[in-house]
Amino acid sequence: MLVVLGVFFPFAMAAVIPLLYRVVPDRRIGWFVAAVPLVLFAGLVSILPRIASGKTANVTVPWIPAAGIDLSFHIDGLSMIFGLLITGVGALVVLYSIYYLSQRESLGHFYAYILLFMGAMLGVVFSDNLMVLYAFWELTSISSFLLIAFWYHRKGSRYGARKSMLITVFGGIGMLAGFLMLYSMTGTFSIRETIALAPALKSEPLYLAAMILVMLGAFTKSAQFPFHIWLPDAMEAPTPVSAYLHSATMVKAGIYLIARFTPVFGGEAAWFWTVSLVGIITLLWGSFNAVKQNDLKALLAYSTISQLGLIMSLLGFGSAALSAGAGSDRVLFAQAGFAALFYMVNHSTFKGLLFMIVGIVDHELGTRDIRRLGGLMALMPVSFTLAVIGSFSMAGLPPFNGFLGKEMFFEAAVAISSGNPFAEGGASALFPVIGWVASVFTFIYCMIIVYRTFLGPRQPEKVDRLPHEAPKGMLVSPIILALFVVGIFFFPNLAGAYVIGPAMPAVFPTLSGEPGLVPHIRAWHGINTPLLMTLGVITAGIILFITLRHWRRIYRLPPFRWNLDAVYRGLIGGTEAGSTLITKRYMTGNLRDYFVYIYVFFLAAAGGSLFLTGAFKPDFHMEKIAAYEVAYVLIMSFAALAMPFVKSRITATLLNGVLGYSIAIFFIYFRAPDLALTQTVIETVTTVLFLLCFRFLPDWKPERAPARTKIVNGLIAVGAGVLVTGFALTVKGYDVFNSISGYFEDAYTLAGGNNIVNAILGDFRAFDTMLEVVVLFIAGIGVYTLIVLKAKKGGGDIEGK
Amino acid sequence: MVNTLMLIALILFSFTIVIAVYRIIRGPSKPDRVIALDMIGVNLLASIAVVSCLLETKAFMEVILILGILSFIGTIAFSKYIERGVIVERRHNR
Amino acid sequence: MNKFRKNGETGATAGQFLLNLFIAFLWMLLLDEDEFRVTTFAAGFIVGIFIVFFMHRFFGTQFYLRRLFAIVKLVFIFNRELVKSSWSVIGQILSPRLTIRPGIFRYDTVLESEGEVTTLSLLLTLTPGSVVMEVTEDGRGLYIHAMDIENSKEALIVQLKNFEKAIMEVTR
Amino acid sequence: MEVHMIILTGVLVTVAVYLLLSRNMIRMILGTAVLSHAVHLLLITMGGAAGGNVPLLGESDGPYVDALPQALILTAIVISFATTAFLLVLAYRTYEETGTDDLSYLRRVRRE
Amino acid sequence: MNNILVLPMVVPLLTGFVLFFLRPSVKAQKLVASLSLLSLTAISVRLLLKVRDEGILRLDFGGWKPPFGILFVGDSFAALLVLTTSVVSGLILFYAFAATERRHENMFFYPFSFFLVAGVNGSFLTGDLFNLFVCFEVMLLASYVLVTLGGGRAQLAESVKYVAINVVASWFFLVALAFLYGTVGTLNMAHISVRVAEAGQGPLLSAIAVIFLIVFALKAGLLLYFWLPGSYSVPPAPVAALFGALLTKVGVYAMFRVFTLIFYHDAAITHGLIGAMAVLTLAGGSLGAIAYKDIRVIASYNVVIAVGFMLLGLAVFNEAAFQGSVYYLIHDMVIKALLFLAVGSMVVLTGESRIDRMSGLIRNYPVLGWLFFITMLSLAGIPPFSGFIGKVYTGLGAVEGGNYWLLLAGFLSSLFVLYSLLRIFMNCFWGETIITPEEQRPLNKKKLIPLSLLGALTLALGIGTQAIAPFVADAAHVLAHPELYIDAVLGEVPPGE
Amino acid sequence: MNADTIVEYAAAILMVTGGLMSLVSAIGLFRLPDVYTRSHAATKSSTLAVLLTLLGGFLYFWALERFISVRLLLGIIFVFLTAPVAGHVIIRAAHRSGVKLADISKKDELAEAKERLWQEQERNRLEKEMKHGSDG
Amino acid sequence: MKGNDVILRTVSRIVVFIILTFGVELFLSGHNDPGGGFIGGLVLSSALVLLYVVYDIETVHEGVPLDFKKVAAFGAMLAVLSGTASAVLGKPFLSQTFGYFDLPIFGVTELATVTIFEAGVALTVIGTVETIILSISKDV
Numbered sequence A: 001m002l003v004v005l006g007v008f009f010p011f012a013m014a015a016v017i018p019l020l021y022r023v024v025p026d027r028r029i030g031w032f033v034a035a036v037p038l039v040l041f042a043g044l045v046s047i048l049p050r051i052a053s054g055k056t057a058n059v060t061v062p063w064i065p066a067a068g069i070d071l072s073f074h075i076d077g078l079s080m081i082f083g084l085l086i087t088g089v090g091a092l093v094v095l096y097s098i099y100y101l102s103q104r105e106s107l108g109h110f111y112a113y114i115l116l117f118m119g120a121m122l123g124v125v126f127s128d129n130l131m132v133l134y135a136f137w138e139l140t141s142i143s144s145f146l147l148i149a150f151w152y153h154r155k156g157s158r159y160g161a162r163k164s165m166l167i168t169v170f171g172g173i174g175m176l177a178g179f180l181m182l183y184s185m186t187g188t189f190s191i192r193e194t195i196a197l198a199p200a201l202k203s204e205p206l207y208l209a210a211m212i213l214v215m216l217g218a219f220t221k222s223a224q225f226p227f228h229i230w231l232p233d234a235m236e237a238p239t240p241v242s243a244y245l246h247s248a249t250m251v252k253a254g255i256y257l258i259a260r261f262t263p264v265f266g267g268e269a270a271w272f273w274t275v276s277l278v279g280i281i282t283l284l285w286g287s288f289n290a291v292k293q294n295d296l297k298a299l300l301a302y303s304t305i306s307q308l309g310l311i312m313s314l315l316g317f318g319s320a321a322l323s324a325g326a327g328s329d330r331v332l333f334a335q336a337g338f339a340a341l342f343y344m345v346n347h348s349t350f351k352g353l354l355f356m357i358v359g360i361v362d363h364e365l366g367t368r369d370i371r372r373l374g375g376l377m378a379l380m381p382v383s384f385t386l387a388v389i390g391s392f393s394m395a396g397l398p399p400f401n402g403f404l405g406k407e408m409f410f411e412a413a414v415a416i417s418s419g420n421p422f423a424e425g426g427a428s429a430l431f432p433v434i435g436w437v438a439s440v441f442t443f444i445y446c447m448i449i450v451y452r453t454f455l456g457p458r459q460p461e462k463v464d465r466l467p468h469e470a471p472k473g474m475l476v477s478p479i480i481l482a483l484f485v486v487g488i489f490f491f492p493n494l495a496g497a498y499v500i501g502p503a504m505p506a507v508f509p510t511l512s513g514e515p516g517l518v519p520h521i522r523a524w525h526g527i528n529t530p531l532l533m534t535l536g537v538i539t540a541g542i543i544l545f546i547t548l549r550h551w552r553r554i555y556r557l558p559p560f561r562w563n564l565d566a567v568y569r570g571l572i573g574g575t576e577a578g579s580t581l582i583t584k585r586y587m588t589g590n591l592r593d594y595f596v597y598i599y600v601f602f603l604a605a606a607g608g609s610l611f612l613t614g615a616f617k618p619d620f621h622m623e624k625i626a627a628y629e630v631a632y633v634l635i636m637s638f639a640a641l642a643m644p645f646v647k648s649r650i651t652a653t654l655l656n657g658v659l660g661y662s663i664a665i666f667f668i669y670f671r672a673p674d675l676a677l678t679q680t681v682i683e684t685v686t687t688v689l690f691l692l693c694f695r696f697l698p699d700w701k702p703e704r705a706p707a708r709t710k711i712v713n714g715l716i717a718v719g720a721g722v723l724v725t726g727f728a729l730t731v732k733g734y735d736v737f738n739s740i741s742g743y744f745e746d747a748y749t750l751a752g753g754n755n756i757v758n759a760i761l762g763d764f765r766a767f768d769t770m771l772e773v774v775v776l777f778i779a780g781i782g783v784y785t786l787i788v789l790k791a792k793k794g795g796g797d798i799e800g801k
Numbered sequence B: 001m002v003n004t005l006m007l008i009a010l011i012l013f014s015f016t017i018v019i020a021v022y023r024i025i026r027g028p029s030k031p032d033r034v035i036a037l038d039m040i041g042v043n044l045l046a047s048i049a050v051v052s053c054l055l056e057t058k059a060f061m062e063v064i065l066i067l068g069i070l071s072f073i074g075t076i077a078f079s080k081y082i083e084r085g086v087i088v089e090r091r092h093n094r
Numbered sequence C: 001m002n003k004f005r006k007n008g009e010t011g012a013t014a015g016q017f018l019l020n021l022f023i024a025f026l027w028m029l030l031l032d033e034d035e036f037r038v039t040t041f042a043a044g045f046i047v048g049i050f051i052v053f054f055m056h057r058f059f060g061t062q063f064y065l066r067r068l069f070a071i072v073k074l075v076f077i078f079n080r081e082l083v084k085s086s087w088s089v090i091g092q093i094l095s096p097r098l099t100i101r102p103g104i105f106r107y108d109t110v111l112e113s114e115g116e117v118t119t120l121s122l123l124l125t126l127t128p129g130s131v132v133m134e135v136t137e138d139g140r141g142l143y144i145h146a147m148d149i150e151n152s153k154e155a156l157i158v159q160l161k162n163f164e165k166a167i168m169e170v171t172r
Numbered sequence D: 001m002e003v004h005m006i007i008l009t010g011v012l013v014t015v016a017v018y019l020l021l022s023r024n025m026i027r028m029i030l031g032t033a034v035l036s037h038a039v040h041l042l043l044i045t046m047g048g049a050a051g052g053n054v055p056l057l058g059e060s061d062g063p064y065v066d067a068l069p070q071a072l073i074l075t076a077i078v079i080s081f082a083t084t085a086f087l088l089v090l091a092y093r094t095y096e097e098t099g100t101d102d103l104s105y106l107r108r109v110r111r112e
Numbered sequence E: 001m002n003n004i005l006v007l008p009m010v011v012p013l014l015t016g017f018v019l020f021f022l023r024p025s026v027k028a029q030k031l032v033a034s035l036s037l038l039s040l041t042a043i044s045v046r047l048l049l050k051v052r053d054e055g056i057l058r059l060d061f062g063g064w065k066p067p068f069g070i071l072f073v074g075d076s077f078a079a080l081l082v083l084t085t086s087v088v089s090g091l092i093l094f095y096a097f098a099a100t101e102r103r104h105e106n107m108f109f110y111p112f113s114f115f116l117v118a119g120v121n122g123s124f125l126t127g128d129l130f131n132l133f134v135c136f137e138v139m140l141l142a143s144y145v146l147v148t149l150g151g152g153r154a155q156l157a158e159s160v161k162y163v164a165i166n167v168v169a170s171w172f173f174l175v176a177l178a179f180l181y182g183t184v185g186t187l188n189m190a191h192i193s194v195r196v197a198e199a200g201q202g203p204l205l206s207a208i209a210v211i212f213l214i215v216f217a218l219k220a221g222l223l224l225y226f227w228l229p230g231s232y233s234v235p236p237a238p239v240a241a242l243f244g245a246l247l248t249k250v251g252v253y254a255m256f257r258v259f260t261l262i263f264y265h266d267a268a269i270t271h272g273l274i275g276a277m278a279v280l281t282l283a284g285g286s287l288g289a290i291a292y293k294d295i296r297v298i299a300s301y302n303v304v305i306a307v308g309f310m311l312l313g314l315a316v317f318n319e320a321a322f323q324g325s326v327y328y329l330i331h332d333m334v335i336k337a338l339l340f341l342a343v344g345s346m347v348v349l350t351g352e353s354r355i356d357r358m359s360g361l362i363r364n365y366p367v368l369g370w371l372f373f374i375t376m377l378s379l380a381g382i383p384p385f386s387g388f389i390g391k392v393y394t395g396l397g398a399v400e401g402g403n404y405w406l407l408l409a410g411f412l413s414s415l416f417v418l419y420s421l422l423r424i425f426m427n428c429f430w431g432e433t434i435i436t437p438e439e440q441r442p443l444n445k446k447k448l449i450p451l452s453l454l455g456a457l458t459l460a461l462g463i464g465t466q467a468i469a470p471f472v473a474d475a476a477h478v479l480a481h482p483e484l485y486i487d488a489v490l491g492e493v494p495p496g497e
Numbered sequence F: 001m002n003a004d005t006i007v008e009y010a011a012a013i014l015m016v017t018g019g020l021m022s023l024v025s026a027i028g029l030f031r032l033p034d035v036y037t038r039s040h041a042a043t044k045s046s047t048l049a050v051l052l053t054l055l056g057g058f059l060y061f062w063a064l065e066r067f068i069s070v071r072l073l074l075g076i077i078f079v080f081l082t083a084p085v086a087g088h089v090i091i092r093a094a095h096r097s098g099v100k101l102a103d104i105s106k107k108d109e110l111a112e113a114k115e116r117l118w119q120e121q122e123r124n125r126l127e128k129e130m131k132h133g134s135d136g
Numbered sequence G: 001m002k003g004n005d006v007i008l009r010t011v012s013r014i015v016v017f018i019i020l021t022f023g024v025e026l027f028l029s030g031h032n033d034p035g036g037g038f039i040g041g042l043v044l045s046s047a048l049v050l051l052y053v054v055y056d057i058e059t060v061h062e063g064v065p066l067d068f069k070k071v072a073a074f075g076a077m078l079a080v081l082s083g084t085a086s087a088v089l090g091k092p093f094l095s096q097t098f099g100y101f102d103l104p105i106f107g108v109t110e111l112a113t114v115t116i117f118e119a120g121v122a123l124t125v126i127g128t129v130e131t132i133i134l135s136i137s138k139d140v
Ligand code: NA
Pocket: A761, A768, A769, A772, D071, D074, D075
């Protein structure tokens, strides 16, 4: 139950904060907010030993039991890691934001969004129910959207917010479809039950589709190539948000999803290749592009993309463990999964740290453009130190946790390149190569962060204020993170045993209990391939960093200058333009066109189903035909056919009258006196109405239209006539049932009337008559209002109080 | 025989109506057309009388009367329209 | 003010009563009963009360039962004229060559009341070959369109005089 | 006896649809009027009118024609009258406001 | 005796007449209207519970047993829609109390609204196909008047098209009825169903079904939606909201009723066609929603999209999909009301209707802005708002039925919905504030309350889905098992009469 | 052949006569030169034709079942009463709306009278204007 | 020159009464013969139409000073209420009954509740037709 409260605590606070903000309208509000993740963090830590020992915490609160959608929460090792990150980094970020954000900002909104996000993110990682997970998943997108557009008056913020929303929701919808497919295979929304059923799913036809769709959700959320494009634009958000959502937590929801679904889909070639390849490409593309950025936050964004790719690829490598036969290999592969989680934790620490430092720089100088920065070391020594810690860790240098992670990555990449169960040709040999190249670029941009910002010449003319060291409060959070960066390096196995290790059974349930699943991490493990690779990275990195000026121009060459952003913009712009073009083409606003559509559809659909399905069986049988009936048919046809061609509307109205009166005659032939009576009167009154209205309308002019239009009109008209005739002739010959009318012939005994029609109108079907009276009344009063209530002159058509 | 005569009468009326329809289409003046409509009205009325005899039913007597009434109203309305362009006035201007 | 009672009428009440009787009679006829029934007549009278009450402001026609005979005579004269002129018009229509000379002429009647003038106009219009086009504002002059003014104007005027006489026998 | 009625219905539909596709509002409205004539005819034809007496119990003996379609048509007639009346008035009010009775110009009528 | 069945139609009718006579006093009109709406809601709740307790209800008007007389049939589907109609139209009218100009109020605005509601409820409840036509007409005539009421140039120009096209649609309805009566000789829907089943539907009846499809497609705006964006975007907010919330739903309902109860034997033709039409509708609506800059037009194209989405369920034709559609119908009534009222409020407050002429409204009208935000999320089917569960079930149905193209179209369309509304939200509510506090028109609290209630309703329907779940399940069950409906209607009459 | 049969035959013959007369008037409608002359053919010959037919119907029902159809009688009266009025009103409208008489027409006293009246009105108007002019 | 409407008016005055009587007869006889509320109402309103055409709105209004909108509303409401009455009595909505009564003047007469319903119908028809015509005609 505490778990439920834990998830809903942030939501409750999110609702309270805006109200509280009215009472405490300054940055002190932040302390109330910070209490939330702190309390939750403490709570999680308190159950950490229990989780570490392999137990789980579960609770289910019914939500929509009818649909099998319940708030069922589940904390195991995997969700625990994320829970700790969400609350831990969350607390630090809130703390940082208290000093970072200006008092003038609408802090109430800001913290409400942050708390909303926090709750949603906790929901994502704790949910056992796919639909609930999805619900929280979308909620993270929404809160991210709101936070990116926190400064919504800025165009860039809006652009970034929209982009992230569209891409992540797109992925989310795909993921939902995938979940539904899973449900149709398993009959349950519970993740644990799904995992339990996993072996049986592999033969299901929808298995692959569901897999791809789930990956789509993960990749969009975790900014994997080619969906990564939203993340750089998300940097429009205030820096605490970037640190929290867009590096430490939300973007890792995709990682979580992939890890969570590894037991379901892992061990499949498609999963292995897609996750690994997408990850590795993202890693390369992200790091490569990070180097060319001038905005520090953009650089960090690309670096985040790249490292998310790294983690993703590690998860991909790890999934191979699930199909490999028993033996040391599969433990080795599974260690890639361990590395992924380990790297992810590390990434949260050093990337959070870097974002905070960039935020400090931005805060102090008002710019993040490295072309305007330099030489800040002297002015901001603490920040500089922290930046070095973060950057070097990210570059994979000791004595920082990044080094350990990178080593493990290389190790996994090398391991997977040979002897993986899906190896086809030498494709998997690319993994270590690409990983290495990407690491070189990673090294370069880490150096850029440190050198271009803090070292080199100062450029005071390019910034408009004199920078100082950040306020102490603002430094607290980065310092804590830096402590972790260093601390994990020295005590990696503490994290391994208590935090990462317990997650392994969740990712690799079939391997649980295998020795070596949780590797012993050592900073020094002798001179081996990974170490050599790292040395290579440093060497190549330094050379390339120094010569950056010279080779930088390759970014202007294809395919390096290719920008997927342009694809996105083209897609959006093209869709907008295309839709305008298409829609305005057929939505002409011309009634004639609309009638053409309707009748063409009628001809095609009804005509098709009459003539093409063999339904058409005309019955030309006639009992007897009287000459005078034919005469009236001719009269009416004659009058009708003349109508479109007469020159005056009076004539047309008269002809319409002829039709009306002649119909009355037909009603006589059909033994329908009541009809004949009504028809005659109505026809006259209608004619009078036409005459009354003609006074307000100009006489009609000859119908001017291109011959083509007239021919089309004619063809449609003839088609409609023929089709109705065809239908009617067929219906005439359809003689299966008797009408129910025989019943009404007892009208006198049943309803006390001799006039059957009248008995039907007044009794058997009086309800129709009653409503018809209402229709008539509405029309009458409607005409009255139409005439009496005229639009105000010059009032436009926007009215209202 | 009686029936045959009646049928002949019916056909004659029908011919009249055909010619009247022709007059409606042809015009040339509006009153011509109204006259033709009026003529159609009364001929229909006569036709119904004959049909009633043929079918030996009194069910259509009301229709005959109604048709008489309405063809009168219609003619008056059309005439007034032709004469004044308006058929119901707020206040007769005389 | 009532616009319909232009000519001073002799007792609107009596007129209404007559009209009411007329409606009751009409009612009885409409019901198509085999025999005369007082109840039916009474029912018609009640219906008439409603109608007359509803329309009482329109009331204004006169009903002269006692001059039934004069009416019968008028009808007879009319029918004679009707057949005569019908024959001539049919002849004109069916003659191989149209020799008619239509035209409009004015005729000033001796009749006075609206009813009289109307009756005259109706009778004249009903007989083929002539139609009343306008009544002058004083209600005395009739503009008449004749189908063949050259040959039948004299006959028409004779016909008019006959009608006038017969009408006056009814009304005066 | 219905075949020629059915063909007549087809003719009426043809004319009505042709009128409906006109630019002029009055033509279009006349088109709807003719359409309703056509469908009333169709209803009574489809109701299987052939053979049978007037459905007045006192007037004639059975078999009677199917009275139900007659009742339906009555309802339909009244409703189409109501609609036509409204449409007509709407047409002239639209002409009054927009200054055109040409439907193909109405698409250009946007906010003042 | 189930006279309660007729109340959802008769109460609004009588209210309409009473309001007509109360013309001189707008205050009295509002009082009576409020009381009527409250009682209408109470009646609808009672009806729904009665259906739950007693099964499908039926009321034979005049005591004439089916198939000879007209009857109302209340199953969970109809009762749910009636209840939603009552609540939503009630909230719209409460908004209208604050938003409607006096001269409109004097011109029978409220009576016409009640007649509209009567027609809508009648259409939901009737068990007779010709009576459905008549109920449609009640609704349509009222809508004709409302769409033109006090209109200027643009409004009348669009109204002409709206009325003309609906006249033609009604014509198609009569044509279809003529053919159907000519073949099966009866009008009672259950009885028609029995006879159609007896004849095995066959090609001719399928072809007639296609004409019915055209009729309802025109009413619902399924593929034949050309008339919709124009006419829904011109009238004042409450009218547009009534239209957006109620009118197309009636067509959708009718399509569900007719194609699950009567013409379900030849799915290849009818339901295949419906599926294709739904996909095209989704595509057309999606393109339209992002093609224009007028917020009212954007809202109107969203109506089109929703219609396509709801009919996916019919095309898929399984119980899960039916559940999805029922949920979605209810959701869409609520959310379209909110959307059109919100959009209408924006137009009234700014005097503008194009997104490029509004900016930063959220500072001026924060509550409205957030309500719009909620509307956007709910329309896009994002949990925990009401659109979600319908989407889930529809998607589930499509997956189970193997209709992957329909699934794709349906789910992709929600992205277009989101995009189209994001454009409004970001352009109009975000951005630099251009209305200074001095020139800011006040947003009446009386308008905000119904808006907020609708917003709360969409959230409540999402969070409290469980409350209506049994009813929806029952509705879908009856849709999937026409014999239940037939038994309830014709139980006492030997079929095959 | 009993009396009823004779009456039935008489009725039928009346009807055929009516039909023939109606056709004659239709021919008149076809042949006559202007609306005024055509109106003679249409409104009167055909009225007579209709009256004959209705009378035939009346007789027929009387012969058939001793039924006196008041509606038919009323119809006859109604046609008697309204047909001339209709003719009068149409032709008046024609003249007032300015439909020309055929060339063969002899004279048009009505048009002359209208012309005179118009001149008189014009004179009055001018006089009035002159008066006003002198006042102002 | 201005003419004189004497012929038209004199005849119309008579004709209107015939039409009205006929209309009432149609209304009442609908139960057994062609007719009924609708047709009766329509014929009655066509009589009024004739008056409007022959005279003018104000003159007729002086003769028949009714607000036809209210007539229509009253009629339609009556039709609906007649259905409600049976519901109040515990019968299905719109149940009609009929019986034979010995009335003082009319004798044994068949009275049916449907007549009330039909009266509502007729009033609506009259009210609506007149409302429409008057609305258009007054719109100058
Ligand atoms: Na009816």
